[in-house]
Amino acid sequence: MKKKILNITLLGLMLFSISFTANARNRLHRHHHIPERRNSNKQFIASTASTKKNGYIGVNKAISIALKKVKGAKNSNVTDVHLDRENGRMVYEGEIHYNGMEYEFDIDAVTGEIVKWKVDRD
Known part of the structure; x- marks a missing residue:
């Protein structure tokens, strides 16, 4: 059970970091557009x-x-x-x-x- 919770937490962190990076990149492009x-x-x-x-x-x-x-x-x-x-x-x-x-x-x-x-x- 602990392993399943750890995997879900890691997956959530990965998705959050991908989303954060994409959002930051979009803001940078909009700033210089x-x-x-x-x-x-x-x-x-x-x-x-x-x-x-x-x-x-x-x-x-x-x-x-x-x-x-x-x-x-x-x-x-x-x-x-x-x-x-x-x-x-x-x-x-x-x-x-x-x-x-x-x-x-x-x-x-x-x-x-x-x-x-x-x-x-x-």
């Missing part, structure tokens, strides 16, 4: 989270920083901007397609520093 906005069939990610709360510069500022490096490019040339973790830091990762070129960038989400800039023919 940024809803989508579509513009001219190009996918943008718009930040609705308070930049003061998390200390991030915001997606619009990140796009502005990247566009300053590509003379003539506009918001409509920016695609697929999202918040991501790279090498232990949060960055806005995205692409600009302009004049037959593709510019890939990572911009530090806190400082606004461009930490990756790659240029290829589109």
Whole structure:
């Protein structure tokens, strides 16, 4: 009887820990999720989270920083901007397609520093 109670208790603890881990993972993903906005069939990610709360510069500022490096490019040339973790830091990762070129960038989400800039023919 004691063995049966012990097995049931252990099973309950395992189920609880699995449930707790899954719930924590969902909360983490929701915290960093940024809803989508579509513009001219190009996918943008718009930040609705308070930049003061998390200390991030915001997606619009990140796009502005990247566009300053590509003379003539506009918001409509920016695609697929999202918040991501790279090498232990949060960055806005995205692409600009302009004049037959593709510019890939990572911009530090806190400082606004461009930490990756790659240029290829589109």
